[in-house]
Amino acid sequence: MLTLHDVLQAKKRMEKTIHKTPLDYSYTFSKLSGNDVYMKLENLQKTGSFKVRGSFNKIMSLSDEERKRGVIAASAGNHAQGVAYSSSMIGIPCTIVMPKRAPLSKMEATKGYGAEVILHGDIFDESLEYALDLQRKRGATFVHPFDDEAVIAGQGTIALEILEQLPDVEAVLCPVGGGGLLAGVAFTLKEHNPSIKVYGVESSACPGMTAALRHNKPIVIQASDTIADGIAVKKPGELTYQYIQKYVDDVICVDEAEISRTMLYLLERNKLLVEGSAACSLAAVLYDKLPFKGKKVVSILSGGNVDVTLISRIIERGLFESGRFVTFTTVISDKPGQLNKLLRIIAELEANVLSIHHQRVGAKVLPGQAEIYFSLETKNQEHIAKIHQVLTNEGYVIEILG
Structure with missing residues (x-):
């Protein structure tokens, strides 16, 4: 079985090669969550991941x-x-x-x-x-990605750095898929100080570790697609499960909307690009998944290797989930001034038109009509609801597409 000496030896081996990543305090996320929130920036690690x-x-x-x-x-x-x-x-x-x-x-x-x-x-x-x-x-x-003692010990070096950077840490949140990172971090922290709370966080679309703990053994689960593809593991490791069962306080699930919103928060507020799997640990803090307030909490942001082609889709999804982007259609009379009238109402409601398209042929379009497709930049879900209500009161039939 693993010992603290193994983790210390791993730290010694990698001292001149692997980055000691920053531990960054966030005033914004602390205020939003009611805890003192620190982020362990493994997205800045060599190769972009822990x-x-x-x-x-x-x-x-x-x-x-x-x-x-x-x-x-x-x-x-x-x-x-x-x-x-x-x-x-x-x-x-x-x-x-x-x-x-x-x-x-x-x-x-x-x-x-x-x-x-x-x-x-x-x-x-x-x-x-x-x-x-x-x-x-x-x-x-x-070289197994997680179910190996040496791999687990290597991941445990993150915990040693956290203890150096924040000696009075009270809780640590860690993404979990196969379990190598969570096993190494939980083992190291608990062996150092059993009072530190350690939580694993996974996507509700692929809750492999939750299922393993429920069945008292790793099992193969049916999973859905998830933006947290880095932790989309259908069966956790046998070895990692043993450490997690012994040392981890609980495993928490976050949903896709919470993950994408957190990725957008990190981009906007901290200028940090992280993967969906990395955002899970912070999402659990921001969306009240923890059974406490007022604690010193560290969220491990495990990686930042987001495929460039996905970034725009991640931003769009995050904007939509937070109510800052909406697409809708409506049908208007195809006469001069009718489109201008609709645009004026939208402008008065302080929504910004990102794109507009109209067509005169369609299943819902009668002769003398035009169907309008709008993409709007909005403030929040309440703003979208207000736009919908005002346009409906003005006689427009609105269909929100996303």
Whole structure:
């Protein structure tokens, strides 16, 4: 079993290679939540994620013979980059098996660290099966993304840094998927000070650890698509589950709307770009998921590798969920001045028109009419409701699309 000495050794191994990431206090989030909120910025870590800690510790723990044979891993993102970077630091062969649909940016980043990238399977499970088969044939060491003592010890170094940066920390929130990060952080904190509360946070679309704790063992769950793809693990680790069951106070779920709003909050208020999985830990604080107030709380922002093509969609979704963006249609008379009349009402309601489109042919459009599509920048959900009510009172039939 893991010991604090293992975590301390991991910290010593990575001192000259891995960043000691900042612990940032947020006045805004503290005021919103009623707690003193600090953020552990692992999104600023090398490779953009905490994953490099565990993979680096694992690879540095290998014998000379194991290093000669190289390492193999399966991943669609952060773990791939962590293993590839760590391997490049000591110049050992590295093979990463990624799903065919893995984001191009993550494939290129992994190759950029010198790894051989093999695309196999449509989903991670197929990539993992192929990687394990390849590992047996080549005799290389398989670097598991979470279910490994050395990986767990590496992730536990985050807790050591938190204890140095905020000695009187009272609660720590940590994203959880497979469980490597949560297991390492919870073990290290509780062994140091059992009174520190530790919570795992996962998406309600993929509550794998919640199901494991409920059934007293890891099980395969049915999951929905989630913006927190970094923790979308259908079955947590057997080893990580044991540590989490022993050391973690509770596992909390947050929904997709709460995650996307938190990502937008971080972009706007703190100029921080984080993944959906990283935003989960802060979302639990901001949306009153904790059983206390007035505590010194640390949310671990686990990574910042958001695919560029997704950023605009994340912003749009966050704006919509917070009531700051709305799209609707209505039908007006196709006569001079009618569109101007509608626009004047919207202007008086202090909504900003982002886009407008009208068409004279459609299932709901009679001769002499035009259907108008509006995208508006709004203030909040109450503002949208007011716009809807005023336009309805003016005789317009409004259909809100999103």
